[in-house]
Amino acid sequence: MNTTRWLDEGEQRAWRSYLQMHGQLLARLNRQLQTDSSLSLADYEVLVRLTETPDARLRPFELQRGLQWEQSRLSHQLTRMQHRGLLNREGCTDDGRGAFIVLTDAGRRAIEAAAPSHVDAVRRLFFDGLTRDQITMLGRLSTQVLDRLGASTEVPTRGESNIRRSGFAAHQRLSTAREN
């Protein structure tokens, strides 16, 4: 059927400026983080998840659930971070297949050093330009879309039951960059 419902004027504009905005914003944040702290946004997110855990130790699949990344992406990312000394892999005695990812001291120092300027940049480039209401709306909008994404045909990632959403929701409540 050739009955495509094209985007109308308003949708068009919203969609394009949204994509544009996101691209610019993330480019900036990435650059800031990279030049000021030698971390990528991906590094940062992984480190945050680790510091949010009591003993800075997580199984890769737990990290994966929180980050919602593809398994192999995470694995590669962890390898790179390990090479840079930000974390280590340790064997898991309970489950012979498994591993533990543990934050190193260098890793902790790295995120503690990076967090202030990063949060500052997020605030400066993003939040400071928005009203309280806009922020609330954006949050609502995002979770709505996320729910929708979860609903329509599952992600093609193995090891993805529907614990996913609740696991994610739990992470939502945690703080961004620090534990102390």
Place this chain on the structure above:
Amino acid sequence: MNTTRWLDEGEQRAWRSYLQMHGQLLARLNRQLQTDSSLSLADYEVLVRLTETPDARLRPFELQRGLQWEQSRLSHQLTRMQHRGLLNREGCTDDGRGAFIVLTDAGRRAIEAAAPSHVDAVRRLFFDGLTRDQITMLGRLSTQVLDRLGASTEVPTRGESNIRRSGFAAHQRLSTAREN
């Protein structure tokens, strides 16, 4: 000064679900485009800009202004697309340094074939879950943030005067994927 203003609960939640949402959404759209049409989102955007022009010909720097990409990213992208036969480079007589990017027939066929299912996916995964108001708000929010980004210290891309915003605004008015 150690006076970092950390994100509060609400900001935290909004920020995280926003990042999460965007990541998931774009992953989906990319996958859809890739498997159904063998195009990446980047290919798609370039092709769209080209089809929006009367004779499907643009100078790289014009494309760059519209897309707001880094110059070298664009250059590499064009090279790849050229190798796949989606476009060609032609010399520019007016300006000896310059080039023209021209859409090939294959390129046009590719985007015309890809557009319906892509727009459909955008609608299904994104717009259909939102109200009119939410869409409007998102558009407004995005342009607000974009303005802010333009204001605070310019992007480190050469060849970026402040024609940028107006050039962008002009593009905003054009339609997404088709010209007929």
Place this chain on the structure above:
DNA sequence: TCACACTAGATGACCCATCATCTATATCCC
């Protein structure tokens, strides 16, 4: 207890994005 399915994770190939750098032309201005 053994086959079979499933889960945890790693890896190589390939594409994409960024950075630094390079070439060539254009422009400005003395």
Place this chain on the structure above:
DNA sequence: GGGATATAGATGATGGGTCATCTAGTGTGA
């Protein structure tokens, strides 16, 4: 005209992301 400078664009190295596939351990049920 001719040097300084700016602009248009390409390119190689490198890190990041995705896909397909692989290994190995776990769980289950006949």
